[in-house]
Amino acid sequence: MTADFIDLLPDPDRPGGRLLLGIRHFDEPFLLTVSLSQGLGSSELWLDRGRAGKARLAEFRRIGDRVLFVVRNKHFQTYGDAAAVRAGQESFPLSVVWSGPVLREENGAAVVDATGLALADHDRIAEHLYDEEQGEYAVDDARSLPLVADSRTGPSATRLPALLTFAGPGRGTAVRAVAADPRALTVVQQLNLVRLPSEPLPVRRFHPNSGGYGVGYADHGRVGVGDTQVRMQPRFRAGPQAEPIVFRVDPAVPEPFRSAVIEGGNWWREAFALIGLPDAYRVEAGDEAFDPYEVGVNGVVWVHRSGRGWSLGQGLTDPRTGEILHARVRLGSQRLEQVRALGEALLAPYGRPDEAERLAAVEELVLARLRHLAAHEIGHALGFMHNFASTTHPKPSVMDYPHARITVTDDDRIDLSAAYSTGLGPWDHFLVAHAYGHFADEDAALAQLRAEATESGLRFVSDEDAQGPLAAHADAVTWVTGGDARQALETMLRARRIALEGFSRGVLPPDRQTGELEERLTLLHLLHRHEVIAVARLVGGVRYAYGLAGEDGRGTEAVDAATQRSALTGLARLLRAEQLALPQAALSALTPPAVRYGRTEQYLDSGAGRVFDPLDAVRVAVTLVTEQLLEPARLNRVAWQHAMDPASPGVTEVVDALLTVTWRRTDPVPTELPGGVAVQYTAAWTLLNHLLTVLREGTLHAAVRTSLRSALRRFAAELRQGGHDGQREAADLISGVLADPDAVHLDPLPRVPPGAPN
Structure with a gap:
């Protein structure tokens, strides 16, 4: 040829x-x-x-x-x-x-x-x-x-x-x-x-607050003239003279999911129409000749995997200009099962008089998630980054990570009818305008777009500032719905309580082995995990925005003291037995996985052999809170903010808040809680083990380490006054770690099953 x-x-x-x-x-x-x-x-x-x-x-x-x-x-x-x-x-x-x-x-x-x-x-x-x-x-x-x-x-x-x-x-x-x-x-x-294209696309310069990916290169020929780092906004060639941007969906995606992918992907058409390019973009079904590996074909590929995995959207760019030459989206089919499992765990549809209605709600939950996922991943392929601060917007961006919005009716029924938003949010419209708009004076027009977005409250915070142990931005959280993290936590805890109280074999299809009930119970037991992260982000949290030195800006500001203290109190109470104990009816429904089946990473570990271990479940739920509040970088920030403003909580206050609801608890544990006293005792020991682990292994500043050691030394003296064997043992453990950390055995922190992707 x-x-x-x-x-x-x-x-x-x-x-x-x-x-x-x-x-x-x-x-x-x-x-x-x-x-x-x-x-x-x-x-x-x-x-x-x-x-x-x-x-x-x-x-x-x-x-x-x-x-x-x-x-x-x-x-x-x-x-x-x-x-x-x-x-x-x-x-x-x-x-x-x-x-x-x-x-x-x-x-x-x-x-x-x-x-x-x-x-x-x-x-x-x-x-x-x-x-x-x-x-x-x-x-x-x-x-x-x-x-x-x-x-x-x-x-x-x-x-x-x-x-x-x-x-x-x-x-x-x-x-x-x-x-x-x-x-x-x-x-x-x-x-x-x-x-490479013979006629390069004009470069659109990257701005850190534009929401686009900043691709580029180092041009050392600019030494002494300007910044050697050249950064560009990746984008397709779009306009009246350009070919339409067409994404074709893999025919391997079965119906009705293929239609959901097409529908969600086509949400972006609205944004292109608003900038005067109504025919510049579309998503359509691929035919039998679908070949996503052909250069120039933008494909949405259906991918099967073993285990829980992410979907991705990628673009091939001209390194000279940032022009996206073609793009590919990978949608992981197992995401459907993850969302379906969540819906079934929440609604327990099987065997109910209204089973058909509940199953229809589960199916719509899956389709709604897939529409949003398609729009999200195609958004990446169009050149757009995540925005994990969009829960503060009037309507969230499709470039955020959404958890199902679970609401509770006045008669204590879980409602999933509006689990995922439909269509683009205002940030998404801004993304398309900033990347694909045509302007007579480009720099001035783009600056005006950014200013209008900021004035309307559209905050932008992306990956490194929103995920992982080093993230500190109070507004950048993943898998959380609603702008107020504390209220979102309250709503999710209410939904969790209702779902756990209604837990039965009805959360599983009748032809599935009963060992899988453990996995569904784990989903519900840790349902509030993302809200815990969001609320913890307020403690020692900060706010800031991306920008350029020549633009107006306010630098980094700490979250106010009252909000931090409210968040700390709200999280500490999650260590009470009332929040940790699982209902007896749920525990009684469980059986170990059958022969030829087994526990996966989605299950809780068990220290009780083959059967479910309620106390390990307690340890994991406690760790959800302590791994956030006791993260060394957070404690270092808390200490500095307290030094700057004594009204803000300090390290000692964080420690005392957690000890008060566990070791120092004075009110009786309700007798109706299954294993309530053992649950509270396990929570106390899990907390202490984590505190000592952070002290021994954490990267704390010297002054922070001193504060933590002092708080623990005082607590050990307090325990010795109690006279209980467990209290004396805890005091001895603290004293041993303070004297010689390497000579004392501490339990490894429990493994928390993965909570994402959702």
């Missing part, structure tokens, strides 16, 4: 055995991208069907009778005069990843045997498997071959698929869970060589 870019040539000597390419263009940069069309299907490994690896700049070079395949780091580019460009190119290394002899000249092309190029591990899968502790793997050439008949070429791109077999020890748990023979992992790699 002859093309303007690269020719695919038949091999009369070994038909289908060698991949012969005719190289027409040398020293012309193009994009090298790698996809997997046959994946490993493990949520732990992320080597899915539809995976798109990182793009690199590449080119063919000819030196004498050999052709080199050269890869360059696209994050270092230099522009300017010839001397500047040469200095930039010679300052950073090239990578020659393949070379081969010229076999002959044919029709103006240098013919090479590129079989070795197609069979190379361009996405470093072997390295990834090693990093994920699956063992040392390497491509086995004897069991790998180029798929010559499936190769494609054209004027703008060439695709070279290959079947790669990675040979290795086969002892890793993730590969053993999914592979027929984990010693031979066979995938299909799609190697794409993509020409």
Whole structure:
């Protein structure tokens, strides 16, 4: 097959055995991208069907009778005069990843045997498997071959698929869970060589408060002239003269889910219409010829995995301009089961007189979540980042992470009828206008858009400032509904109580084994987990906004003292037995998993052998709170804020608040609580173990560590006055850790089952 870019040539000597390419263009940069069309299907490994690896700049070079395949780091580019460009190119290394002899000249092309190029591990899968502790793997050439008949070429791109077999020890748990023979992992790699547009799209400069991804490169030719870091807003070419942005949905998505994906994805049409581009974007069903690996096709791919996993939206960008050349979304099918399990656990539909009505509510919950998920992941593919502060907006953004909005009626019934918002929020309209709008004076118009968004209260906070132990922004929380985290916690606790009191075998389809009741109970027991994180974010919390030094801004401000103290009190009471004890009816319904079944990571661990362990359930629920409030970075912030404003709670107050509801509890534990005294006692010991663990292993500032040690020393003296054996033992434990931390055994913190994705 002859093309303007690269020719695919038949091999009369070994038909289908060698991949012969005719190289027409040398020293012309193009994009090298790698996809997997046959994946490993493990949520732990992320080597899915539809995976798109990182793009690199590449080119063919000819030196004498050999052709080199050269890869360059696209994050270092230099522009300017010839001397500047040469200095930039010679300052950073090239990578020659393949070379081969010229076999002959044919029709103006240098013919090479590129079989070795197609069979190379361009996405470093072997390295990834090693990093994920699956063992040392390497491509086995004897069991790998180029798929010559499936190769494609054209004027703008060439695709070279290959079947790669990675040979290795086969002892890793993730590969053993999914592979027929984990010693031979066979995938299909799609190697794409993509020409850059001959007419580059004008660059739209990235602004940190725009909500877009900031792609770019370092241009050291700008040294002494301007910032060497060049950042751009990634975006498709859109406008009256451009082709429409079309996403096609994998026909493997079954109905009614495919229609839900199309409907949710098309929510973005409204935003394009509002900027005068009503026909610039659409989502439609893919036909039987659907091929998401074809360059230029924007595909929504249906991915199956073993275990709980994320969906993703990715775009391939021109590294010079940020233009998105094509995009791919991966929707994980197991997300449907996660949401369905939540709905069934909340409504316990099976065997009820209104079973059909409840099941319809569960099904609509799943469809509503899928609509939102499709809009979210396609939003990433359009160039937009997460916004985890959108719960403070009049209507949340689809770029947020939404948990089901669970409401409770006046007669104590759980209502899921408005679980997920429909359509775009105002932030989403802003995203499209800022990335895709056409303006006479671009800089002024974009600045005005950002100013209007800020004035209307549209806050933007993304990943690092919203997730993980170092996150501190009070408004940036995931999987929480409603702007007031404290009220959201109260609502979720009420729904949790109602669902737990109604827990029965009716939470499972009648043909499922009863051991799965434990998993559904775990969902309900930890239902408030995300709200706990959101409320804890207020303690030692701060607020700030992204921006530029030349713009107005207020820096970082601490959450007010009254709000912090209210949040601390609200979280501390979750350590009372009334919040921790599970209803007897729920406990009585449980059985261990049957033979040929087993507990997964979604279950709670058990210290009681094969059966469910209520006290381990208590330990995990306590840890939900303590892992947030006792996180070292939070305690360091609390200490500083208290030093700046003594009205704010300090480290000692945080510790005392938790001890007051556990070890210092003075009111009796209600006798009707199943195992109430044991539950409260377990909560107290779990807290103390966590306090001592933070003291021994945490990265606390010296003054914070001193405050914590002093609080514990006083508490140990207090315990010795109590006279109870458990109190004396706790005092001895504290004294031992204070004297020699390494000489004292502390229990490992309990494993908390994953709560996301939802």
